[in-house]
Amino acid sequence: MPALRISNLSKSFGENRVLDGVDLNVEPGEFVAVLGANGCGKSTALRCVVGLEQPDSGEVDVDGRPAMVFQRIHLVHRRTALDNVCAGALGRLPLSRSITPRLFPRELREEAMWCLERVGLADHAGERAVRLSGGQQQRVAIARALCQRTNVLLADEPVSALDPSAAVNISELLGRLAEEGLAVVAVLHQPQLATRCAHRVVGLSGGRVAVDRSAAAVSQAEVDALYVPGGVAV
Numbered sequence: 001m002p003a004l005r006i007s008n009l010s011k012s013f014g015e016n017r018v019l020d021g022v023d024l025n026v027e028p029g030e031f032v033a034v035l036g037a038n039g040c041g042k043s044t045a046l047r048c049v050v051g052l053e054q055p056d057s058g059e060v061d062v063d064g065r066p067a068m069v070f071q072r073i074h075l076v077h078r079r080t081a082l083d084n085v086c087a088g089a090l091g092r093l094p095l096s097r098s099i100t101p102r103l104f105p106r107e108l109r110e111e112a113m114w115c116l117e118r119v120g121l122a123d124h125a126g127e128r129a130v131r132l133s134g135g136q137q138q139r140v141a142i143a144r145a146l147c148q149r150t151n152v153l154l155a156d157e158p159v160s161a162l163d164p165s166a167a168v169n170i171s172e173l174l175g176r177l178a179e180e181g182l183a184v185v186a187v188l189h190q191p192q193l194a195t196r197c198a199h200r201v202v203g204l205s206g207g208r209v210a211v212d213r214s215a216a217a218v219s220q221a222e223v224d225a226l227y228v229p230g231g232v233a234v
């Protein structure tokens with residue numbers, strides 16, 4: 001059964017019909033990269049999934065609550081990596097345990113440590129976020145999303161602010177997390193990273209899914225057509 005099911009999703013901003021019947025199913029264990037030209041609605045689609053936008057019509061079914069990471073990494077800079085990851089659990093902690101990080105329960109700290117291990121950053125747990133590199137900060141943000149105990153991880157341009165090597169590392173990490181059982185959907189602006197690291201490539205164009213293929217099968221012409229103004233995949 002899909003961990004994420006998007007059916008006939010439509011969304012307009014005024015006269016601008018951004019999404020016009022988007023369908024997408026993502027299974028546990030799958031890493032789907034979403035491609036498409038600027039303004040084609042990639043972020044809007046993800047934002048509809050997490051509830052940051054209200055769709056006009058269509059349905060979104062998620063197994064549990066989705067978690068999302070962004071291009072701009074919103075960490076509390078003066079706190080440690082571990083405290084930032086613990087913050088992923090704030091939604092399920094009683095207020096009295098969440099006001100100050102010193103009150104984070106021991107079990108939560110252990111869970112957060114495990115999340116840091118999964119993203120390969122356990123040895124930086126005690127470091128303040130501000131001292132970490134961009135790639136390391138994005139790992140912390142991903143660990144924080146894992147600490148939300150999500151089954152569906154969404155990432156909106158998670159590597160756009162990173163240098164090429166960090167971008168590959170984070171994309172490969174998303175692939176590994178999918179292989180551990182998460183459903184992962186990431187908006188990428190680098191088609192070559194999508195075909196290298198994702199299992200499936202979905203291209204949006206004209207408000208719809210124009211390409212939906214395994215990363216191994218998608219052609220360069222199909223990808224190129226997504227970036228032609230008004231273009232439709234070949």
Ligand SMILES: Nc1ncnc2c1ncn2[C@@H]1O[C@H](COP(=O)(O)OP(=O)(O)OP(=O)(O)O)[C@@H](O)[C@H]1O
Binds near residue numbers: 018037041042044045
């Ligand atoms: N809150 C909003 N109000 C009005 N228009 C919006 C709003 N959010 C997005 N849009 C418009 O919807 C369209 C799709 O935006 P969206 O950010 O989803 O595109 P995108 O594919 O993620 O683009 P990019 O690759 O540039 O990030 C754009 O024309 C954008 O200006």
